[in-house]
Amino acid sequence: MSMLTAENITAGYGRTMVLHGVSLEVRPGEFLGLLGPNGCGKTTLLRAVSGVLGLRAGRVLLGGRDLRTVSRRELARTMSCLSQDVRLDLPYSVREVAMMGRSPHLGRLSGPSRRDRRIAERAMRLADVSHLADRSVTHISGGERQRALVAMCLAQQPQVLLLDEPTNHLDIAHQLALLDLIARLNCRQGLTVAGVFHDLNLAAEYCDRLVLLDGGRVSAAGPVADVLTSQQILQTYGATVHVQPNPISGRPQIVVAAGASRSVRLGRSTRPSTSNPQRTQESQP
Secondary structure, three states: OOOEEEEEEEEEEOOEEEEEEEEEEEOOOOEEEEEOOOOOOHHHHHHHHOOOOOOOEEEEEEOOEEHHHOOHHHHHHHEEEEOOOOOOOOOOEHHHHHHHOOHHHOOOOOOOOHHHHHHHHHHHHHOOOHHHOOOEHHHOOHHHHHHHHHHHHHHOOOOEEEEEOOOOOOOHHHHHHHHHHHHHHHHHOOOEEEEEOOOHHHHHHHOOEEEEEEOOEEEEEEEHHHHOOHHHHHHHHOEOOEEEEOOOOOOEEEEEOOOOEOHHHHOOOOOOOOOOOOEEOOOOO
C-alpha cells in the first residue's frame, strides 16, 4: 500500500487550472523528488496532496484513506509540510517556533509536557538551531529561519514529510547537512518524504525516485537514472546537458556548459558558442 497517493487530480486557483489529471504514489519509507521547470505545478501539487488546496477532480489517499475523511488534527499528527508560504513576522523565539510542531499532540486544555519540550529541543539540535533557541525569528537570517521551520516540522514527528524547495536560503554546507538529516530519518526511521527540488543534482543524490512535471502534467516518473536523461531534460527544460555518473556516488550527475539553453525558452540567445570547460550544475533555473 502506498503511503500517499494522488489519483488523477486536477487543481488550480480560481479559473486557472495548474494540474491536469496528475497521478503519483509515494511508497512507505521512500524519498520521492518532484522536479520540473518554473510554473509547472510542483508547489501546487504539494499543496494539493497536503490538503491545503482543494481539488477540482480526483482524490488524494493517505495510507489508503481518502484525505477528505481525515480530521485536521489527525492529518497534522501524520503529515508535516515545510512550505514556502510560511511567514514568521511575529517575534517568536526559535524555541517557540519549534514547540509549535507539538501543537497537534497537545490536549485541548493542556500545555506542553516535559516530553514535548524534550522532543522540541532534540528537533532544534537536529536542525542546528539550538544556539539560536532564545533569538527572535525576526532577527535571524533567512537560512536560520528555514532551519527553525525544519525544527518545527521535525518536532511534529510526522510519518510523512513534504518539502517545498527545502534548501532555499541555505548555503551549501547547510543544504547538505539538511538533506543528510532527512536522508537519515528516511533510512533509519522509515520517514516517508516527498520534496520539490530545483537542483537536479541534489535530487539525483538523495531521492529514490523522481516525478518530472511539465505544464501541469507528469512527463516522466521512475528511478532517478530513467528520469534524468539528456533527452528528457532537453525536452522538459529546454537545456542541452550531459549526464554522467557521479565519480563518488555513481548516481546521475548533470553537467552543463554556458550557452546550452534552447532559444525558444527565453528568446533567441545572442551569446556565442563557448569553448569554456563544462561545469557542474549548482542550481536549476
